[in-house]
Amino acid sequence: MVDQPAQAYWLIPLSLIFALVLALVPFPGWAVWARPEFVALALIYWSLALPHRVGIITALCIGLALDVLEGAVLGQNALALIVVTLLCLILYQRVRVFSLAQQSGIVFILVGINQLLCQWVQNLQGAGAQSLQFLLPAASSAIIWPLVLHYLRALRRHYRVS
């Protein structure tokens, strides 16, 4: 007898909210510039794994929430996350078969695009970073991507979200 899949869709918003919390948790002074973009990572994972469930609308909602939480211009993170999610939706068939290292490389580029867009908006506001240190989160995100992939995939399989 085949088990009826338990469609635990609540896992998706829950993991995104957890990512929002991680995006706010205070970091020690030396690490503030290298905080991985947890929200972008969670969105990248879900849009690669379930492109028919997580897409532009999810990115818009979570981006607006992140804007308000960060005190950024309304729409800054929304714009960046929408672009990242759109790229994921275009690339998911290719990225899924990549090796872990290649995937990390893609994550570096995607989060880098996210950071670049945020930096542009911040510069328009006159509050951008002075050097290339705004790209540090892209590197740290690429480094922790294997962990994110492992845990979110384990959760997704355990709760059979599809």
Next chain:
Amino acid sequence: MTTTRSLIDTAATPIYWLADLPARLGEWGSNNARSRGSLVEENERLRRENLVLEGRSQQMASLQAENFRLKSLLNSTTILRDDVLVAELIGVSPDPVRHQLILDKGDRDGIYVGQPLIDAQGLMGQVVEVSEANSRALLITDTTHSIPVQVNRNGVRAIAEGIGSLDKLEVHHVSATTDIQDGDLLVSSGLGGRFPVGYPVARVSLIERDPGQAFAKIEATPMAAMDRSRHVLLVFTERTP
């Protein structure tokens, strides 16, 4: 736009709470795990400090009375003592280019946009967003913030701008011949109508007078502990509609 923002902000209150939880647990743990000896010691220290402050405030009362008499002699308006409300920090902006704090007091406590924020040492910033239960304050060190100040010693007016560094402000457009010295205290001038008069803002830490430049390059160190205070004071000044 503002109401949308404050609505989402109100909805996001639990997220702030969750993000602050580790820090609060740590504080709770260290409060509960302290030895009796250190508590007695702290009690002793606070008692001494209280005595000193009380001593000063005795003098303050007579000085205030004298000030009041002199002001009434000059027929100028009296300065009212400002009311304050203690607020607790529940978050700082995760983005290092934005110097913002999230406070646990909001609309229902009477907080309003533009309200000044101080700590024990000096002026910290102003409230920029208010939602139902919390509010967001911009620090004077943020790149988008400027504050009108004057030199406490001689009353020279200037504007101190944040440059995105927590321990530095820049004072722009002060001509090279102006009497301003290293170590001068800059206090809020009250011009601009946003900040009350006379709160310490910063201490001048560097002056460079380049004969080739029209203005001196002046840097100052903020008096308030921007990244260390967990409790801040919100000042209620007379509200301008």
